[in-house]
Amino acid sequence: xxxxxxxxxxxxxxxxxxANAAAVLDYAWxxxxxTASDAIEATGLxxxxxxxxxxxxxxxxxxxxxxxxxxxxxYRKGRPARRYELRSSAGVVVGVxxxxxxxxxxxxxxxxxxxxxxxxxxxxxxxEQRLTVADTxxxxxxxxxxxQERSILCVTxxxxxxxxxxxxxxxxxQGFWSRMNPGFAAHLxxxxxxxxxxxxxxxxxxxxxxxxxxxGAGVGASSYITLMTGERLGAGYxxxxxxxxxxxGAAGELRLLSLVEGVGSTQGxxxxxxxxxxxxxxxxxxxxxxxxxxxxxxKLGAEVVFRTAESGDPAALALLDRMAERLARICAVLGGLxxxxxxxxxxxxxxxxxxxxxxxxxxxDELTHSPAPDLAASTLHGGVVSTGAVxxxxxxxxxxxxxxxxxxxxxEQTIPF
Amino acid sequence: xxxxxxxxxxxxxxxxxxANAAAVLDYAWxxxxxTASDAIEATGLxxxxxxxxxxxxxxxxxxxxxxxxxxxxxYRKGRPARRYELRSSAGVVVGVxxxxxxxxxxxxxxxxxxxxxxxxxxxxxxxEQRLTVADTxxxxxxxxxxxQERSILCVTxxxxxxxxxxxxxxxxxQGFWSRMNPGFAAHLxxxxxxxxxxxxxxxxxxxxxxxxxxxGAGVGASSYITLMTGERLGAGYxxxxxxxxxxxGAAGELRLLSLVEGVGSTQGxxxxxxxxxxxxxxxxxxxxxxxxxxxxxxKLGAEVVFRTAESGDPAALALLDRMAERLARICAVLGGLxxxxxxxxxxxxxxxxxxxxxxxxxxxDELTHSPAPDLAASTLHGGVVSTGAVxxxxxxxxxxxxxxxxxxxxxEQTIPF
DNA sequence: CTGATTAAATCTAGGTGTTAAATCAACTCC
DNA sequence: GGAGTTGATTTAACACCTAGATTTAATCAG
Numbered sequence: 001x002x003x004x005x006x007x008x009x010x011x012x013x014x015x016x017x018x019a020n021a022a023a024v025l026d027y028a029w030x031x032x033x034x035t036a037s038d039a040i041e042a043t044g045l046x047x048x049x050x051x052x053x054x055x056x057x058x059x060x061x062x063x064x065x066x067x068x069x070x071x072x073x074x075y076r077k078g079r080p081a082r083r084y085e086l087r088s089s090a091g092v093v094v095g096v097x098x099x100x101x102x103x104x105x106x107x108x109x110x111x112x113x114x115x116x117x118x119x120x121x122x123x124x125x126x127x128e129q130r131l132t133v134a135d136t137x138x139x140x141x142x143x144x145x146x147x148q149e150r151s152i153l154c155v156t157x158x159x160x161x162x163x164x165x166x167x168x169x170x171x172x173x174q175g176f177w178s179r180m181n182p183g184f185a186a187h188l189x190x191x192x193x194x195x196x197x198x199x200x201x202x203x204x205x206x207x208x209x210x211x212x213x214x215x216g217a218g219v220g221a222s223s224y225i226t227l228m229t230g231e232r233l234g235a236g237y238x239x240x241x242x243x244x245x246x247x248x249g250a251a252g253e254l255r256l257l258s259l260v261e262g263v264g265s266t267q268g269x270x271x272x273x274x275x276x277x278x279x280x281x282x283x284x285x286x287x288x289x290x291x292x293x294x295x296x297x298x299k300l301g302a303e304v305v306f307r308t309a310e311s312g313d314p315a316a317l318a319l320l321d322r323m324a325e326r327l328a329r330i331c332a333v334l335g336g337l338x339x340x341x342x343x344x345x346x347x348x349x350x351x352x353x354x355x356x357x358x359x360x361x362x363x364x365d366e367l368t369h370s371p372a373p374d375l376a377a378s379t380l381h382g383g384v385v386s387t388g389a390v391x392x393x394x395x396x397x398x399x400x401x402x403x404x405x406x407x408x409x410x411x412e413q414t415i416p417f
Numbered sequence: 418x419x420x421x422x423x424x425x426x427x428x429x430x431x432x433x434x435x436a437n438a439a440a441v442l443d444y445a446w447x448x449x450x451x452t453a454s455d456a457i458e459a460t461g462l463x464x465x466x467x468x469x470x471x472x473x474x475x476x477x478x479x480x481x482x483x484x485x486x487x488x489x490x491x492y493r494k495g496r497p498a499r500r501y502e503l504r505s506s507a508g509v510v511v512g513v514x515x516x517x518x519x520x521x522x523x524x525x526x527x528x529x530x531x532x533x534x535x536x537x538x539x540x541x542x543x544x545e546q547r548l549t550v551a552d553t554x555x556x557x558x559x560x561x562x563x564x565q566e567r568s569i570l571c572v573t574x575x576x577x578x579x580x581x582x583x584x585x586x587x588x589x590x591q592g593f594w595s596r597m598n599p600g601f602a603a604h605l606x607x608x609x610x611x612x613x614x615x616x617x618x619x620x621x622x623x624x625x626x627x628x629x630x631x632x633g634a635g636v637g638a639s640s641y642i643t644l645m646t647g648e649r650l651g652a653g654y655x656x657x658x659x660x661x662x663x664x665x666g667a668a669g670e671l672r673l674l675s676l677v678e679g680v681g682s683t684q685g686x687x688x689x690x691x692x693x694x695x696x697x698x699x700x701x702x703x704x705x706x707x708x709x710x711x712x713x714x715x716k717l718g719a720e721v722v723f724r725t726a727e728s729g730d731p732a733a734l735a736l737l738d739r740m741a742e743r744l745a746r747i748c749a750v751l752g753g754l755x756x757x758x759x760x761x762x763x764x765x766x767x768x769x770x771x772x773x774x775x776x777x778x779x780x781x782d783e784l785t786h787s788p789a790p791d792l793a794a795s796t797l798h799g800g801v802v803s804t805g806a807v808x809x810x811x812x813x814x815x816x817x818x819x820x821x822x823x824x825x826x827x828x829e830q831t832i833p834f
Numbered sequence: 835c836t837g838a839t840t841a842a843a844t845c846t847a848g849g850t851g852t853t854a855a856a857t858c859a860a861c862t863c864c
Numbered sequence: 865g866g867a868g869t870t871g872a873t874t875t876a877a878c879a880c881c882t883a884g885a886t887t888t889a890a891t892c893a894g
Contacts, residue, residue: 014440016433016851017880037842046882051843078841079889162756173786223664239663244656246756247640248787251656255786256753259746261678329676336673337754339579339663369590369672370665433880434851454871463853468872495870496860 017053020045022402024053025062028086029398033066035081054084061090061406086110090406091153093397094138095389097204098130098159100180105137106386107145110153112215112394116141117386127182134184135191151407152197156393157184158204158385160234162250167201170248196405198396204228205252206243207388208346209236214391216384217344217376224342225334226378229268229349233257233330239338254330262329269323269349269356273302276319286315306352320356327356328363335364335373346378353377434470437462439819441470442479445503446815450483452498471501478507478823503527507823508570510814511555512806514621515547515576517597522554523803524562527570529632529811533558534803544599551601552608568824569614573810574601575621575802577651579667584618587665613822615813621645622669623660624805625763626653631808633801634761634793641759642751643795646685646766650674650747656755671747679746686740686766686773690719693736703732723769737773744773745780752781752790763795770794 020043027042028034039050057063066083088111097104104119118141120133134157142149161169161177167185169177181201188199209226212218218226222241228234235252237244244251254266267275277300280286286293291308292300292315309316331343345353357375364372380387397404437460444459445451456467474480483500505528514521521536535558537550551574559566578586578594584602586594598618605616626643629635635643639658645651652669654661661668671683684692694717697703703710708725709717709732726733748760762770774792781789797804814821 014433014436016436019433019436020881035842047843048845048883049881052880077839077891079843079887081842170787239661239668240659242657242659244661244755246656247758248756250756250787251754253753253756256750256784259677259679259750259784261676333673333676333750334754336670337668337751338661339665339667339670341664367673367676370587370667437851452871464872465854465874466852469851494862494868496858496872498871 018402020049021053021057024050025057025086025401026398028057028063028084029401031086033083033085035083037081039084051082054082058084061087062401063087087406088113091397091404092142092147092151093153093390093393094141094155095207095386095391095393096134096138096155096157097207097383097385097389098134098157098180098184099204099385100160103130103133103137104383104386105134105141106383106390107141107147108390108394110394110397112390114390116144117383118144127179130180130182131184131187149195152195153397153404153406154198154200154393155188155192156200156202156207156389156396157188158202158207158389159184160204162246162248162253163201163203164247164249167199170250198400198404200392200396202389202392203236203245203249203252204385204388205234205236206245206249207236207392208384209238209243209344209388210391210395211380211384211388212344212346212378213238215387216346216378216380218342221340221342223338223340224344224373225338225340226344226346227330227334228347228384229270229345230347231268231271233266233268235334237338237340239340244338257330257333260329260333263326268347269327270302272326273305273319273323274300276322277301277305280315280319287313290315292316302349303352306349306355309355317355321359324356324359324363327360328367331360331364331373331375332367336368340373342374342376344376344378346380346384348382350378351381435819437466438470438474441467442474442503442818443815445474445480445501446818448503450500450502452500454498456501468499471499475501478504479818480504504823505530508814508821509559509564509568510570510807510810511558511572512624512803512808512810513551513555513572513574514624514800514802514806515551515574515597515601516621516802517577520547520550520554521800521803522551522558523800523807524558524564525807525811527811527814529807531807533561534800535561544596547597547599548601548604566612569612570814570821570823571615571617571810572605572609573617573619573624573806573813574605575619575624575806576601577621579663579665579670580618580620581664581666584616587667615817615821617809617813619806619809620653620662620666620669621802621805622651622653623662623666624653624809625801626655626660626761626805627808627812628797628801628805629761629763629795630655632804633763633795633797635759638757638759640755640757641761642755642757642790643761643763644747644751645764645801646687646762647764648685648688650683650685652751654755654757656757661755674747674750677746677750680743685764686744687719689743690722690736690740691717693739694718694722697732697736704730707732709733719766720769723766723772726772734772738776741773741776741780744777745784748777748781748790748792749784753785757790759791759793761793761795763797763801765799767795768798 023043024039027039036050040047054063058065063084064087066085088109090110092107092109095106102119102121106114107116108114118137120137122133159181161180163169169181171178185201192199205228208228212226218224223239226236233254235254237252257263258265277292281293290313295304305316305319309320335343357377361375440460441456444456453467457464475482480501481504483502505526507527509524509526512523519536519538523531524533525531535554537554539550576598578597580586586598588595602618609616622645625645629643635641640656643653650671652671654669674680675682694709698710707730712721722733722736726737752760774794778792
């Protein structure tokens with residue numbers, strides 16, 4: 001569980017106050033304003049205790065006390081209750097998508113509202129560069145809203161590589177993985193320890209899965225898979241509410257799907273549709289009027305195929321059917337082996353799946369006996385990984401909140417955006 | 418987590434004493450005799466507190482106090498320490514394997530020592546019968562060692578069907594699953610509530626996986642798969658230390674493996690080797706001296722093939738190679754998709770895999786790029802499921818211990834076996 | 835405007851459980 | 865038998881929670 005997070009309290013015995021404070025804080029986390037009575041009911045503690053704890057948390061900067069009870073229209077007779085709320089500006093989290101070609105950093109408050117976002121493209125793949133680029137992108141995002149590093153409570157970095165419990169990636173083929181993750185964990189941990197924030201380095205598909213589960217098409221499902229499907233396929237599994245990582249964090253690497261009949265490679269939808277479209281054009285079977293023939297070769301990609309199919313073009317539809325067959329097989333195997341209720345398609349092509357998804361679902365239904373998993377397209381457009389990183393960072397902060405010291409509660413009302 | 422277990426305490430606020438007592442009890446669980454000083458170090462609590470808690474637990478029947486410190490040879494100077502130990506006879510757990518043809522019940526003490534075992538075969542498949550047979554088999558096992566129902570702390574039942582969080586199985590094809598699990602959960606829960614024990618109904622392969630992880634070939638691995646491979650294939654996944662169950666508990670149902678090239682059906686090793694041996698014999702390509710030709714048809718099964726192969730028979734070895742290829746593909750897909758470090762072969766044929774496993778491993782190595790999972794044969798012979806049920810029951814008792822009342826500490830020394 | 839009503843805050847006394855420090859007990863070793 | 869060592873026991877103080885009485889801040893009815 002701790003995963004690279006500094007273990008702050010290793011006492012096994014419990015401090016009652018600490019535990020109760022954690023309960024109140026946790027209750028407040030996903031709730032808006034609340035009164036002492038609300039917390040009393042939720043925690044089973046006495047009024048005196050709850051109020052003492054809440055005042056404590058106000059003093060420590062986690063809560064702010066709201067003006068008065070009746071303001072919110074929800075008036076009830078009797079003495080107005082004091083109202084508290086999690087101080088969403090008690091600190092920020094940073095979610096970084098350290099992708100192959102581009103590094104993005106998103107800064108969010110404790111409610112998950114995105115306050116800033118910055119990115120830089122990377123040309124050269126030197127290890128050094130990836131680390132320093134991440135540093136500067138984070139600094140840039142923070143700078144845009146006038147915050148300093150000490151506002152950070154947690155930084156989570158997503159990398160296109162499996163990561164173990166310490167955020168370290170294995171070598172991988174031709175060292176790709178260790179090039180993508182050249183020691184983010186160690187680098188950030190060192191800085192985090194100085195500045196007092198927690199860190200985590202996690203596989204990008206896993207973070208995407210968390211994003212979908214928290215905000216996207218995975219909401220409400222306790223078992224689902226997120227398929228990242230741009231140029232290459234990758235998956236993040238959430239089963240029984242837990243992220244499934246595997247020994248080296250490589251669960252969700254789909255290379256072995258090549259053993260499934262009719263699947264072959266692990267190329268993504270975008271890559272494959274492009275290849276197929278070029279093949280079709282070369283085969284001479286495509287109608288002369290079809291955009292698949294008319295589009296210039298350099299521009300012929302998945303987007304074109306999707307758009308062309310929507311206008312009823314038979315050649316494009318044939319390609320979609322072929323893709324549906326392939327995706328259905330992938331979903332059947334993954335969904336069948338893991339018994340998930342939903343499979344979310346995420347990544348660049350997610351917005352264009354209108355025609356493809358129903359076809360895939362129909363085919364999937366034929367392949368499976370028991371109820372097949374639902375298929376859904378991500379609603380999170382780009383930035384899934386950085387969003388997932390923010391989601392994960394918030395989870396980490398929430399789990400460790402009582403052990404953390406938030407910003408001094410001076411600049412109370414300043415929510416930059 | 419609770420999974421059919423009666424939720425005894427739903428207060429959110431914490432009782433400090435209760436939590437500390439739980440810590441001490443949990444510390445004692447997988448430890449032999451220990452002194453107060455040991456527990457002090459482990460829990461971080463004060464001597465006074467630990468001793469008070471320990472005495473409390475002695476009074477409640479969870480601990481017994483052992484004679485004196487120096488007895489155990491581990492003498493150190495100074496005043497001899499009081500020594501405590503988990504009272505393994507504080508109660509028993511019952512693990513039931515409610516298989517298709519046979520119901521087995523194992524009774525074990527809190528240390529996991531098996532005290533009794535009973536079984537009955539089932540001829541007819543009436544739902545009623547399965548429930549009552551389970552009752553009588555449990556009663557028989559208990560009776561053999563002169564215990565009464567109120568000694569039971571938890572009953573776990575393994576069924577050859579997926580189970581959801583409440584222990585309920587879906588319909589399944591031709592109602593097989595609901596015939597195998599005709600409401601064990603509801604039936605036992607009712608009885609358990611009267612007699613004060615916890616219950617759980619779980620898929621048999623999942624229980625086998627837990628058994629392997631606790632006592633068998635899965636020990637030491639945090640991510641492994643147990644393949645149950647008798648007549649039909651089934652798997653239990655443990656990834657990152659968690660059992661992976663899936664929405665309906667059907668993770669590990671391998672029907673969809675039929676989509677993998679070279680795997681085809683989900684028949685088990687025993688079933689398939691029998692079929693293949695008969696095919697080979699019919700094909701006329703088998704040497705006349707081979708036992709595969711000479712064994713009477715009714716006796717020609719997996720056992721014969723394994724034994725024959727060991728004497729170097731080419732026909733039998735060819736069958737093993739064919740099987741190795743198939744198993745390697747299964748392992749490659751499962752191991753690759755889930756990133757496990759080990760795959761354990763469990764079930765009836767586990768003892769005969771001496772020749773098959775190395776061949777499978779070699780082929781598996783070719784199929785995977787990254788380090789392939791280790792392959793291991795179960796060392797638990799028959800009874801894996803009931804053993805797993807006991808393991809699971811003990812987990813449940815451990816997790817809920819402070820909320821349970823053990824037997825009155827009267828018959829202290831009576832450990833029947 | 836006054837007093838009744840209501841709901842919540844605040845105050846107070848008491849109890850439970852933990853700690854820290856001092857003291858006592860049971861050993862061994864010389 | 866006395867010094868030395870380790871751990872149990874005792875004691876007082878403290879931390880935190882609870883329950884109940886009291887007070888406060890509001891509405892509402894007349």
